[in-house]
Amino acid sequence: MLPENRFMEVLIIGALALIVIGPKDLPILMRRLGQFVGKMRAMAAEFRASFDELARQSELDELRREVQALRAAPMSMVGQADPHISGVFGEIEQNLSAPTAPAMPAEAVAPPAAPAPPSVTPDAAPEPKAKPPRKPRAKSGM
Numbered sequence: 439m440l441p442e443n444r445f446m447e448v449l450i451i452g453a454l455a456l457i458v459i460g461p462k463d464l465p466i467l468m469r470r471l472g473q474f475v476g477k478m479r480a481m482a483a484e485f486r487a488s489f490d491e492l493a494r495q496s497e498l499d500e501l502r503r504e505v506q507a508l509r510a511a512p513m514s515m516v517g518q519a520d521p522h523i524s525g526v527f528g529e530i531e532q533n534l535s536a537p538t539a540p541a542m543p544a545e546a547v548a549p550p551a552a553p554a555p556p557s558v559t560p561d562a563a564p565e566p567k568a569k570p571p572r573k574p575r576a577k578s579g580m
C-alpha cells in the first residue's frame with residue numbers, strides 16, 4: 439500500500455476504536471497496548487542478542503579448533519604446504535633462539551648536552567632590579 443493510505447487507515451481505526459471502546463477507556467487500552475508492544479520488543483531484542491551470542495560462540499569455537507590444529511600439526515607438514523610459510527616459521531625460530539641484543543647504554547640514547555656559551559657564566563649573572571614600593575590606593579566612599 440502507499441504511504442498516503444496508511445494515514446487514512448490509522449485515522450479510521452482510531453475513530454472506530456473511539457466509538458466502540460469509548461473515550462473513557464481508550465487511554466487505558468492504549469497504555470496497555472503500548473506496554474504489550476514494549477514487552478514484545480524487549481523479548482525480540484533478547485532473542486536477537488542470544489542468537490548473536492550463539493553465532494559468535496560458534497565462530498570462536500571454529501577459530502579455537504583451527505588454532506589447535508595448527509599447533510598440533512608437525513612443522514614438516516606446514517613446510518610442505520607452502521615454502522613461504524616454512525621460511526617465516528624458520529625466521530621466527532631463529533629470532534626466538536638467538537640471544538637478545540644488549541640494551542643500548544643511556545649515553546647512546548640521549549644526545550650529549552651542549553656546553554654553555556662562554557659569555558654566560560653563573561658568576562656574571564645580572565642582579566634583579568628592585569621594584570619601587572606601591573602607593574596605597576584611596577578608598578572610595580560610594
